[in-house]
Amino acid sequence: MEDKQNTSVKNASEEAFDVTGFFLECISYWKWFVASVVVLAVAVMFYCFRQTPVYEVTSAVYIQDNKGDNSNILLESLGLSSYKKNIDNEIEVLRSKNQITDVVEALNLYTSYSWNSFLRNVPLYEETPIEAVLDSIDVRSLKASLNIRIKPQNGVFHLEAKTRNVRGDEVEICNTTVETFPYSIPFHKGFIRLRYTGDTIPTVDKTLNISLSNPRSVSKSIAGNLTVAFASKDATILKVVYRTPVIKAGEDFIKTLVDFYNIDAAKQKNQGTEKTQQFIDARLDSISKDLSVVEARVEEYRRHNNLIDISSEAKLYLEQTGFTDEKLAELELQKSLVDYVEKFLSIPQNEYMPIPALGIDDKDLAKLIGEYNKSLQQRERLLHSSSESNPVIVELTRDIQTQRSLVLKGVESIRKGVEIKKRDLSRQDKIIEDKIKNVPQYERELSDIMRQQRIKDNLYVFLLEKREENALAKSMTVPVARIIDDPDSTGEPVSPKKILLLCAAVLLGVLLPAFVIYLRMLLFPVLKDKKMLERLTSIPVLAEISKKPGNKFFVVEK
Known part of the structure; x- marks a missing residue:
């Protein structure tokens, strides 16, 4: 019997909330809802009026990518991952x-x-x-x-x-x-x-x-x-x-x-070009001074020894040695360039500086230097918006070190090849000199001086050409980004969102009085009829006693 009573009490407590009664109670306080909605709506409108409207300006920007670039084939053939623009x-x-x-x-x-x-x-x-x-x-x-x-x-x-x-x-x-x-x-x-x-x-x-x-x-x-x-x-x-x-x-x-x-x-892209320009200007200044000295020696030698025309034997010597001299000049130039690259890489301050590209004939080494400079430029740009601990920068730094070692190996290989070719050309040159032992001493000495003049002159002209090429490459820098859709706005503010805030105010204006009425019914329940009493307790109701309204004698008049 006691279990049944407890069960009935539990069921009664679970069914204590009357949705219909709650709805009718809310209707009886409709003025609260109207006042709440009006107050919150006015508050939201006042808030929106005080806020400064914010607009969205949109634009489309095209960024050049290096997908499809074939300049990374050399690194890929060596088993290295080519780093492309991200x-x-x-x-x-x-x-x-x-x-x-x-x-x-x-x-x-x-x-x-x-x-x-x-x-x-x-x-x-x-x-x-x-x-x-x-x-x-x-x-x-x-x-x-x-x-x-x-x-x-x-x-x-x-x-x-x-x-x-x-x-x-x-x-x-x-x-x-x-x-x-x-x-x-x-x-x-x-x-x-x-x-x-x-x-x-x-x-x-x-x-x-x-x-x-x-x-x-x-x-x-x-x-x-x-x-x-x-x-x-x-x-x-x-x-x-x-x-x-x-x-x-x-x-x-x-x-x-x-x-x-x-x-x-x-x-960032022109950093390597600037270094190349500095190197070329320094070399041109030095070679210009050497060329002036050699030309002065030629002039002094001719005047001192009364040499006006070169004999036929000297002309033949010059023709035979001309090709050898040109080759020696080219080899000397290549050796000077690779020596500069090696010296440049040995300086600690140049660890992350681009290597000047000066026209090294070896295509593999030139490609390695080009990829090395691109990686350095990419790393420098990434450091503007991130730190060296970024995984992308760490991986890129590791690739740069690998490329650096490859460049040094390429430099060493080219130097050895140049030395071998120079020895061969020197041996050929000595054979030619043995054939023209009858050339007068003056003519032979003059040809030696003029050979030095030609070497300096060829190197000077070569550097002038490279300086013009470098200046042209610097002036033809193509923009990386360009606007393809001009910045524009719809003219409608995106903040504050008046409609959304007004809807939220109306919803809150309805929920707030309803929540207050619910708490009132939950904390201070009032018995209004027999059905409500039966829901709250299992005790049977025997009778109902009517309450006399006001000072009237009869409870029921009709």
């Missing part, structure tokens, strides 16, 4: 804070302007009536932002400037009245000059706010609003999305960001 890494380079900081400084985005309108600020871009110009201030050294407030009052302007110290306390820099502009505010070992924009004096009828911040902190804020992703799975086209309260500022930012990305890519 577009994922290019995305990180494009949105790196260093790149964004350069754009911020180029567009002066570290200085923001806004009207202090009713309940919110209206941002300005290229339309401010008064601009702030920095004079002898290193903006990157700013520790805290400077906020300037210009308020018109009875034909004059009340000027107020505040910043914060290292402890975070607010510090007043300036608080004065200005009749007209320009006006200078001393700040951070320099001045901030406030002046009118344009040739005519613009109207300033509202409070103007000017904020000056460190470009690095501004770039961090911009990076959070910048999204770069693939437009499709297999394409190298990137979709760039930037959220900003001013559409024109977003369009200028994306265009300038791509320009700086191309400048950085060209700078």
